[in-house]
Amino acid sequence: MTKVLEIESTVEFVANINEHKDCLMSQDPTQDHPEALWFNIDIPKGHILKNGDRVRVTVEKI
Numbered sequence: 654m655t656k657v658l659e660i661e662s663t664v665e666f667v668a669n670i671n672e673h674k675d676c677l678m679s680q681d682p683t684q685d686h687p688e689a690l691w692f693n694i695d696i697p698k699g700h701i702l703k704n705g706d707r708v709r710v711t712v713e714k715i
Contacts, residue, residue, distance in 0.1 A: 654713040660690050661709045664702055673698060677708070
């Protein structure tokens with residue numbers, strides 16, 4: 654696998670999508686800056702994450 658990107662950020666919001674999954678969001682308030690990165694990713698229910706937790710998101714090409 655080849656690592657493409659790694660983002661470390663604070664979870665700003667955990668959204669309830671449905672009975673099977675939630676959505677973790679971290680949206681940089683400076684979205685007008687091209688270097689600003691953020692994420693919005695669905696994860697299965699049962700996780701332990703909450704608003705304010707620090708996470709690392711890694712994107713790899715397989």
